[in-house]
Ligand SMILES: C[C@@H](N)C(=O)N[C@H](C)C(=O)O
C-alpha cells in the first residue's frame with residue numbers, strides 16, 4: 001500500500017473543529033501524555049484532521065448522543081505514517097521509558113504490535129479512523145472501565161472484566177459509532193474505522209498542523 005508524502009492534506013480532509021465544533025478534542029500524541037511518554041513525530045498541533053466522510057459520520061454520532069445528554073471526545077484522528085514509525089521504534093527500544101504501569105502493565109511493549117494494540121500500517125493514517133470516547137455535557141469523560149490506550153485484555157470492548165456501568169458505556173459508544181457507519185475492533189473499545197472509507201489503500205504522511213487543510217481551521221478544544 002502506498003505511503004503518500006506531502007506537506008498538506010489532500011483534498012477531502014477537513015479539520016473536525018470546522019465540521020463538528022461540539023466534539024471535544026484531547027489529541028494525546030501532540031502532548032507527552034501518551035504511552036510513549038513524549039510528543040509523537042508528525043503531531044505539530046493538537047488538532048483532529050479527518051476525511052470529510054469520517055468527520056460527518058462522527059458528527060452524526062455526536063448528534064445522536066446529545067439526546068442522552070452525552071457527546072464525543074476524540075483522542076486521535078488522522079495519524080501520519082511517521083508517527084506510526086515512531087511507535088515501531090518505541091516498541092523496539094528495550095528501555096522502559098516509565099509508561100508501562102500506566103499503559104500496558106501486563107503486556108510487554110514488544111508484544112503490543114503482535115497482539116493488535118498497535119499497527120505498523122494503521123487505519124488512522126488513511127484518515128477515516130478515530131480513537132474516541134463518551135463525555136458528559138460537563139465535558140467529563142465517561143468511565144469506560146479502562147483508560148484510552150490502556151493496552152490490556154480488559155480494554156477489549158467485550159471484556160467481562162470491567163464493571164457493569166463501563167460495559168454499558170462501551171456498548172452505547174459502539175452503537176452510536178456503528179449506527180453512524182463505523183466499525184469497531186475487538187481489542188480496543190475506543191478505536192473505530194469508517195466502513196466506506198474514501199482512501200482505503202493510502203497511508204498518508206503529511207504532518208498534523210492547523211494549516212494542513214483548506215480553510216486552515218482546526219482549533220483544539222472544540223467547545
Ligand atoms: C495506538 C492506539 N491508539 C491505536 O490506534 N491502535 C490501533 C491498533 C492502530 O494503531 O491502528
Ligand SMILES: [Zn+2]
Nearest residue numbers: 130131191192
Ligand atoms: Zn486507534
